[in-house]
Amino acid sequence: MLELKNINYKVDNKYILKDINLEIKDHEFVLITGPNGSGKSTLVKIIMGLIKPTSGSIVINGYDITDKSVYERAKMGITFTFQTPVVFKGLTVRDLLCISRDYYYDDYIGRELLRKVGLCAQEYLDREVNNSLSGGELKRIELACALGKQGNYILFDEPEAGIDLWSFEDLTNIFKSMKKSKKSGMLVISHQERLFNLADRIVIIENGTIKEIGSKNKISKYLKNIKCEKCMRDCNE
Amino acid sequence: MNKDDNDILFNILNEEISEDSIHNIRKNGETVSRHDSDEISIVSKKAKQGIEIYVKSSVKNQVVQVPVLLTTEGFTDVVYNDYNVSDNAEVTIVAGCAIHNDCEITSMHSGVHAFNIGKNAKVKYVEKHYGCGQIDSNRIINTDTIINLGKGSSLVIETVQISGVDKSTRNTIAVLEDESTLEITEKLMTASNDNVLSSYKINLNGINTKANLISRSIAKNNSCQEFVSELIGNNKSFGHIECDAIIMDNAKVSSTPKIIANSVDAELTHEAAIGKISGEQLLKLETLGLTKEEAEAEIIKGFMK
Numbered sequence: 427m428l429e430l431k432n433i434n435y436k437v438d439n440k441y442i443l444k445d446i447n448l449e450i451k452d453h454e455f456v457l458i459t460g461p462n463g464s465g466k467s468t469l470v471k472i473i474m475g476l477i478k479p480t481s482g483s484i485v486i487n488g489y490d491i492t493d494k495s496v497y498e499r500a501k502m503g504i505t506f507t508f509q510t511p512v513v514f515k516g517l518t519v520r521d522l523l524c525i526s527r528d529y530y531y532d533d534y535i536g537r538e539l540l541r542k543v544g545l546c547a548q549e550y551l552d553r554e555v556n557n558s559l560s561g562g563e564l565k566r567i568e569l570a571c572a573l574g575k576q577g578n579y580i581l582f583d584e585p586e587a588g589i590d591l592w593s594f595e596d597l598t599n600i601f602k603s604m605k606k607s608k609k610s611g612m613l614v615i616s617h618q619e620r621l622f623n624l625a626d627r628i629v630i631i632e633n634g635t636i637k638e639i640g641s642k643n644k645i646s647k648y649l650k651n652i653k654c655e656k657c658m659r660d661c662n663e
Numbered sequence: 664m665n666k667d668d669n670d671i672l673f674n675i676l677n678e679e680i681s682e683d684s685i686h687n688i689r690k691n692g693e694t695v696s697r698h699d700s701d702e703i704s705i706v707s708k709k710a711k712q713g714i715e716i717y718v719k720s721s722v723k724n725q726v727v728q729v730p731v732l733l734t735t736e737g738f739t740d741v742v743y744n745d746y747n748v749s750d751n752a753e754v755t756i757v758a759g760c761a762i763h764n765d766c767e768i769t770s771m772h773s774g775v776h777a778f779n780i781g782k783n784a785k786v787k788y789v790e791k792h793y794g795c796g797q798i799d800s801n802r803i804i805n806t807d808t809i810i811n812l813g814k815g816s817s818l819v820i821e822t823v824q825i826s827g828v829d830k831s832t833r834n835t836i837a838v839l840e841d842e843s844t845l846e847i848t849e850k851l852m853t854a855s856n857d858n859v860l861s862s863y864k865i866n867l868n869g870i871n872t873k874a875n876l877i878s879r880s881i882a883k884n885n886s887c888q889e890f891v892s893e894l895i896g897n898n899k900s901f902g903h904i905e906c907d908a909i910i911m912d913n914a915k916v917s918s919t920p921k922i923i924a925n926s927v928d929a930e931l932t933h934e935a936a937i938g939k940i941s942g943e944q945l946l947k948l949e950t951l952g953l954t955k956e957e958a959e960a961e962i963i964k965g966f967m968k
Binding site: 474495496500501506515516517518522525528571575 | 879951
């Protein structure tokens, strides 16, 4: 189990995240949603070790990893996909897939990973992971790396960003298949209803705090209320 | 040539030279092995040190290896090599220089190269520089290269200087006639107190000429690199210069790309970027399970690939 205990993160004395407590069970699919700037990405970055929390702890199976480096967390089985994929001059898709597989790699594995994310291996394995690739292509390569690395807990920061509507069903199928395989727990930041349907639990974060946790039905009611409240407020203004 | 020589040469050739391949090996100022053919002849110069290589029109997809080796401590070698490639020939030339020097007296190799490429000929020139030994700042490799590209010809140059050369000055001047193409990829890595100056002057004289100059370099420790390039469009032509450098530690890198259009139909572009390895790139690879040092090594390996 991955546990977040009383996580706080402050910048210039202002809370970005306040008193976050959350558990992600093995093989559970937890989806995080909420308004822009509410602290969702910060939270997953804290779990990966990209940002150090001001206070609180992160625990995996009873083992405190709060002071562990990014590399150590990766080795412990935490995988992270960036919302905006990083580009490299010189490193190819094959290179990244090979690294993600801890160098246990051959092109058969590479082809399978790329096929799963809807890319033709012949066309992409030798391509440099640079700005000549579109946002959608980079995002798929990012997902292929996450699939290659696997891990006990995979953190996805808006996996749908940059993926076109026509390909969205493929993306949904990837998550369906990952959920079905029960190999990893998943924490997914998303605003897409199709992914809401797959989630075991949905967490709403607003202004740096958890506002609600529950099933899709429970959350839907909450979201509806927020919309109504907002409408009322807008009308009154 | 002994086993040590072959080992050092392997660093610039990536393979051993077989007796029946077309080659000329120069060691400490003398030719120690040569094999040529009716189609590709290798002749020693009479007035100067060096060789003249003549490639006949009938040559297709053949390889010539002309490495230079310096193992005598404190040796200075100046060599003049001419590559004369006839019309329509297709050839790959693998050259380079390896210096082994353990003493404090400097060893130096200066190569003066002239390429005379005939009409519609296709040439690939691969050149690697490598140095090894216990003491730094005593291995120098300089090159002066003059290129004349005939109508419709093409020349692809790949130069690599990865390690062990303490000082280097590389000057290249090219003149392109109608419809000819020049593609240069330069890869440099400097460390400790290495100092490299690399300069190019490419004259796009003919109509529909094309030139593409790409330099990728990494400067570590206290090393210095200077990249100066000049692309001159004198006719309807296309030219591009790209200079990317990763700077580390206390190194210094200077890049001066210059483009001059003397014709309204010349299309010339340049881009230059110097910067350290981005934190995001390191973090990305760390999320995939590499330490910071391993991530840095992968990024450098990829960049110089």
